[in-house]
Amino acid sequence: MKKKKTNWLITSLLLIGTLLILFPLYLTINIALKTPQEMGEPLLSLPNEWRFQNFLDAIELTNFYSAFLNSFIVTFCVVVLTVLTNSLVSYAIARNMHKGFYKALFYYFVSAMFVPFPIIMLPLVRQTAVWNMDNLVGLIFLYIVFQLSFNVFIYVGYIKSIPIELEEAAVMDGASSWKIFWKVIFPLLSPMNATVAILTALYAWNDFLLPLVILTDPSDATLPLTQYIFQSEFSTNYNLAFASYLLAMLPMIIVYIVAQRWIIGNVTRGAVK
Amino acid sequence: MKRKTFLPICTGIASLMLITGCGNDSAEDGVVELELFSNKTENIPTYQKLIERFEAEHEDIRIKLYSPPDAETLLRTRLVKDDMPDMVAIGGSALYGELTKADMLVNYEGSPMLENIQPAYLDMLNELEGEEQEGIHGVPFAANANTVIYNKEKLRELGLEVPETWDEFIETLEAVKEAGEIPIYFTFQDAWTAMPAWNSIAGVLQPDQFAERKTNGETSFQESHTEVADKMQTLLDYGHDRMYGIGYDDGNREFAQGNGVFYFQGNWAVPQILTTNPELDLGVFALPVTNDPEENQLVSGVDVLLATMQDTEHPEEAEEFISFMLEEEQSEQYMSEQAAFSVLEGVLSDDPYMEGIRGKFEDGKITSFPDHFYPPGLGAENMIQEFLYSGDTQDFLKKIDREWDQIQLRF
Amino acid sequence: MQSKQRAFLFMTIPAVLLFFLFHTYPLLQGVFYSFTNWRGYGDWNFVGFSNYFNVFKDMRAWSAYGFTFQFAIVSTILVNIFSLLVALGLNSNIKFQKSLRAIYFLPNILSILIVGFIFQFIFTLFLPQLAELIGVTALSTNILGSPDHAWIGVVIMAVWQAVAFNTILYLAGLQTVPADVYEAASIDGANPWKRFWKITFPIIAPFFTINMVLALKSFLMVFDHIIALTGGGPGYSTESISVLIYSGGFEGGQFGYQSANAVIYFIVIVALSVFQLRILQKREVQQ
Numbered sequence: 001m002k003k004k005k006t007n008w009l010i011t012s013l014l015l016i017g018t019l020l021i022l023f024p025l026y027l028t029i030n031i032a033l034k035t036p037q038e039m040g041e042p043l044l045s046l047p048n049e050w051r052f053q054n055f056l057d058a059i060e061l062t063n064f065y066s067a068f069l070n071s072f073i074v075t076f077c078v079v080v081l082t083v084l085t086n087s088l089v090s091y092a093i094a095r096n097m098h099k100g101f102y103k104a105l106f107y108y109f110v111s112a113m114f115v116p117f118p119i120i121m122l123p124l125v126r127q128t129a130v131w132n133m134d135n136l137v138g139l140i141f142l143y144i145v146f147q148l149s150f151n152v153f154i155y156v157g158y159i160k161s162i163p164i165e166l167e168e169a170a171v172m173d174g175a176s177s178w179k180i181f182w183k184v185i186f187p188l189l190s191p192m193n194a195t196v197a198i199l200t201a202l203y204a205w206n207d208f209l210l211p212l213v214i215l216t217d218p219s220d221a222t223l224p225l226t227q228y229i230f231q232s233e234f235s236t237n238y239n240l241a242f243a244s245y246l247l248a249m250l251p252m253i254i255v256y257i258v259a260q261r262w263i264i265g266n267v268t269r270g271a272v273k
Numbered sequence: 274m275k276r277k278t279f280l281p282i283c284t285g286i287a288s289l290m291l292i293t294g295c296g297n298d299s300a301e302d303g304v305v306e307l308e309l310f311s312n313k314t315e316n317i318p319t320y321q322k323l324i325e326r327f328e329a330e331h332e333d334i335r336i337k338l339y340s341p342p343d344a345e346t347l348l349r350t351r352l353v354k355d356d357m358p359d360m361v362a363i364g365g366s367a368l369y370g371e372l373t374k375a376d377m378l379v380n381y382e383g384s385p386m387l388e389n390i391q392p393a394y395l396d397m398l399n400e401l402e403g404e405e406q407e408g409i410h411g412v413p414f415a416a417n418a419n420t421v422i423y424n425k426e427k428l429r430e431l432g433l434e435v436p437e438t439w440d441e442f443i444e445t446l447e448a449v450k451e452a453g454e455i456p457i458y459f460t461f462q463d464a465w466t467a468m469p470a471w472n473s474i475a476g477v478l479q480p481d482q483f484a485e486r487k488t489n490g491e492t493s494f495q496e497s498h499t500e501v502a503d504k505m506q507t508l509l510d511y512g513h514d515r516m517y518g519i520g521y522d523d524g525n526r527e528f529a530q531g532n533g534v535f536y537f538q539g540n541w542a543v544p545q546i547l548t549t550n551p552e553l554d555l556g557v558f559a560l561p562v563t564n565d566p567e568e569n570q571l572v573s574g575v576d577v578l579l580a581t582m583q584d585t586e587h588p589e590e591a592e593e594f595i596s597f598m599l600e601e602e603q604s605e606q607y608m609s610e611q612a613a614f615s616v617l618e619g620v621l622s623d624d625p626y627m628e629g630i631r632g633k634f635e636d637g638k639i640t641s642f643p644d645h646f647y648p649p650g651l652g653a654e655n656m657i658q659e660f661l662y663s664g665d666t667q668d669f670l671k672k673i674d675r676e677w678d679q680i681q682l683r684f
Numbered sequence: 685m686q687s688k689q690r691a692f693l694f695m696t697i698p699a700v701l702l703f704f705l706f707h708t709y710p711l712l713q714g715v716f717y718s719f720t721n722w723r724g725y726g727d728w729n730f731v732g733f734s735n736y737f738n739v740f741k742d743m744r745a746w747s748a749y750g751f752t753f754q755f756a757i758v759s760t761i762l763v764n765i766f767s768l769l770v771a772l773g774l775n776s777n778i779k780f781q782k783s784l785r786a787i788y789f790l791p792n793i794l795s796i797l798i799v800g801f802i803f804q805f806i807f808t809l810f811l812p813q814l815a816e817l818i819g820v821t822a823l824s825t826n827i828l829g830s831p832d833h834a835w836i837g838v839v840i841m842a843v844w845q846a847v848a849f850n851t852i853l854y855l856a857g858l859q860t861v862p863a864d865v866y867e868a869a870s871i872d873g874a875n876p877w878k879r880f881w882k883i884t885f886p887i888i889a890p891f892f893t894i895n896m897v898l899a900l901k902s903f904l905m906v907f908d909h910i911i912a913l914t915g916g917g918p919g920y921s922t923e924s925i926s927v928l929i930y931s932g933g934f935e936g937g938q939f940g941y942q943s944a945n946a947v948i949y950f951i952v953i954v955a956l957s958v959f960q961l962r963i964l965q966k967r968e969v970q971q
Contacts, residue, residue: 005777006777008779010773010776011778011780013773014773014784015780015784017788020844021787021790027802027810028802043814088695091695092695092696105700112703114950114954114957115707115950116950118929118930118946119711119714119950120714121929121930121946122714122724122933122939123709123711123713123943124706125350127709127710127713128354129354129356134354134356141702145702145707146706148699176688177688177695178691181695202792206794206797208797208911216354218341227801228341229341229342231801235545236525238809241801242802242805245798248795249794249795253794256786256790263789267789267852268852343915346930346931346935349937352724353724353725353939355725371937375725461829462918464918515824515826515829516829517825517826517829518807518827518828518829518830649936649937650936652744652920652936655917655918655920656920658918658919659918659921662830672743676743676744679741680938682734682738683735683936684938
């Protein structure tokens with residue numbers, strides 16, 4: 001195959017486009033490093049002196065470490081449990097689709113994708129409180145359950161494409177269904193697991209509505225919810241507010257910078273499947 | 274291998290949280306923790322100072338202050354969850370009426386805490402509770418005043434004086450406009466900031482018992498509020514280019530920096546303005562709504578009342594906190610830091626900023642906030658905000674009438 | 685064989701129970717409450733279908749549906765146009781391909797709420813300041829302050845954020861197009877425009893379908909954007925259905941009434957999804 005020459009026109013257009021993407025982030029960093037007095041000057045000008053005190057103040061005011069820990073625990077547990085449980089359920093369904101019960105289950109889960117969240121929001125708020133689940137544990141359960149519809153849909157499609165012969169050899173050796181799943185199927189699902197894990201992590205980390213309505217104790221607040229709660233205290237101190245926004249986005253940005261190839265690669269692969 | 278270690282860790286964390294989650298509502302080592310839910314954000318620093326002092330005096334009680342944005346919605350979420358805080362600090366508005374009608378607050382009638390409070394404010398609470406409800410379920414703590422804040426220095430420079438009648442006010446605004454200054458600094462990006470002007474005008478012009486009669490179908494906005502709407506529109510001529518694009522916090526800052534001569538906000542905005550610019554020479558007056566100075570009243574209401582939820586496990590400790598707040602030292606500190614008014618009988622504010630309305634308090638020319646009696650969920654502020662932009666009076670009055678009637682159908 | 689079946693049952697039953705408990709049960713409750721006048725606390729009565737009739741008479745609900753659909757349709761179209769363009773660009777022979785791809789995907793990892801706060805600042809303070817500096821007074825007002833134009837501000841922010849994910853999906857689709865198909869076409873002398881419509885687009889059509897459906901569905905649920913940018917204002921001009929159900933249901937104490945609104949919304953979404961899938965799949969077949 002011959003190597004085509006670089007299309008510089010498109011390259012430069014795309015480079016210009018990145019300015020649109022990066023500009024809000026530049027503005028955020030810029031303002032987070034300024035003093036309130038400098039806000040009178042043009043907003044784009046660089047800070048006279050980098051003021052890291054804003055970050056320290058924001059950490060103290062918003063209880064950053066506690067919110068970070070809450071977000072981290074929720075995201076970590078949700079990702080691990082979602083991948084483990086959702087793939088397992090999908091495996092059982094995919095291998096029994098010829099049976100009415102499992103076929104019905106499949107449609108039961110998948111049809112829930114059409115249910116808009118607001119309709120279950122009002123009763124859910126009350127129900128989780130009655131069950132004493134208006135806390136991080138409840139939040140974790142809800143994320144796992146809400147992801148199930150979509151994940152069953154994509155896992156089942158993927159598992160069906162795995163030849164059943166691979167399992168039959170293991171059955172001959174007398175392995176149980178559980179063992180077959182862990183030893184044979186689960187490793188084969190790795191690409192799908194990665195895709196699901198990434199999408200789940202992004203959802204659980206950034207979600208705002210569910211923590212807003214479910215969590216009762218302010219000390220359970222996750223990072224996005226914290227930004228909302230402290231809106232009023234930031235008032236017009238935009239420097240403090242933007243330092244806090246930046247801190248809240250930073251963990252995800254760092255993970256992304258380190259793992260962007262892997263992340264995009266897996267999302268792309270998931271899409272093709 | 275990895276997933277084998279993941280799972281126990283995760284279940285470990287989850288079960289740990291279940292355990293702690295169930296046990297955290299009551300105290301450790303005999304320390305009682307009370308949650309105080311507040312719907313104001315301006316007074317957070319003052320509360321924090323007072324709470325600190327209270328905790329120093331009462332080592333076995335901890336007060337947890339929670340005052341989120343959009344607090345009323347969040348409080349109602351908690352209502353649905355049947356999981357209320359121990360105490361609430363809310364205004365004397367429809368929410369208070371609703372909480373008492375649902376029988377959720379401790380009755381303080383006959384309590385010594387209510388003894389020195391001006392009867393006018395207790396009457397307001399009574400009216401909000403409705404006729405069927407007996408008792409007083411909250412302790413009024415601070416009163417507010419719905420005023421026009423003005424930049425004294427600028428007014429003096431322009432050779433103008435505080436107006437006493439509506440026509441004088443309009444003339445003053447004209448003069449300011451001609452001098453090239455912004456007459457009124459409006460901040461309509463936040464819908465509720467249209468309410469200080471609306472409440473001032475409607476408070477004086479609306480018929481007595483409007484809310485009750487409106488609900489009974491005896492009167493309507495269309496019949497009685499045309500003049501109110503027209504006066505709102507008149508004021509708009511003296512706004513500024515960016516008035517729909519700027520909100521309350523930014524407005525406070527701009528006014529503090531010398532933009533605008535008049536600012537339609539109550540006493541609650543004064544501390545924040547002064548934080549930005551402590552040098553600002555500001556004063557307040559009651560909007561002269563009519564041309565008869567005798568008729569022009571000041572709109573004032575219970576800004577903060579402290580109430581205890583019936584479900585709390587520690588009513589005595591809650592009462593202790595409320596009594597502490599009512600003590601002279603705390604009360605005075607709150608009033609001066611928040612530029613608020615005491616609800617105690619015979620205590621007049623000696624705050625120099627509030628001089629312009631002292632006369633109204635002395636003469637008892639006080640009326641209550643009209644919107645505190647509007648049904649919850651009406652969203653008057655959003656409809657008013659939209660009306661200010663569109664300018665269609667008849668359409669607006671019809672809409673708000675209709676919405677009011679509709680809401681009655683939903684319960 | 686028996687134990688195998690039992691194992692499969694054990695794999696699914698806990699999930700089914702949890703799913704029923706946390707999803708289906710609240711859904712049934714929601715339908716149930718929609719026939720009551722419950723405030724969320726205290727006593728209640730059955731009111732039959734009257735909540736449903738009242739929703740149809742409710743101007744605020746109509747305005748929420750109007751805004752939500754206007755916003756969702758415009759945003760869906762714009763997102764798909766931009767992300768297809770970006771994906772085509774990223775898929776051609778360019779320099780820095782990997783880095784550019786990483787940058788274009790970046791908005792997808794950020795919290796919508798926080799991005800919304802940042803855009804709120806841009807619209808309220810930054811753009812007016814910029815407009816004054818360069819002397820374009822027409823732009824110096826905050827578009828979020830105008831009931832007629834605030835929705836555009838919401839669209840801009842939503843598109844900025846959503847293009848990222850759809851770009852990746854399109855890019856995935858474009859990578860399934862075999863290179864030799866292009867070569868054959870360029871020998872035939874087909875111009876790029878023709879080449880796109882005749883060759884590329886039919887191959888990525890399934891991705892187009894998925895993207896349209898996913899984008900429209902997520903935009904119809906819009907909540908975080910609104911809370912961060914406008915809170916539903918000015919007036920009710922940018923109040924979405926989700927925001928209305930949230931604030932009406934809790935703030936207004938209209939738990940039962942807003943449940944009825946949610947049921948109607950549910951029916952609308954189902955009808956729309958079925959309709960959309962039909963249309964788009966028909967297109968695919970025709971191509």
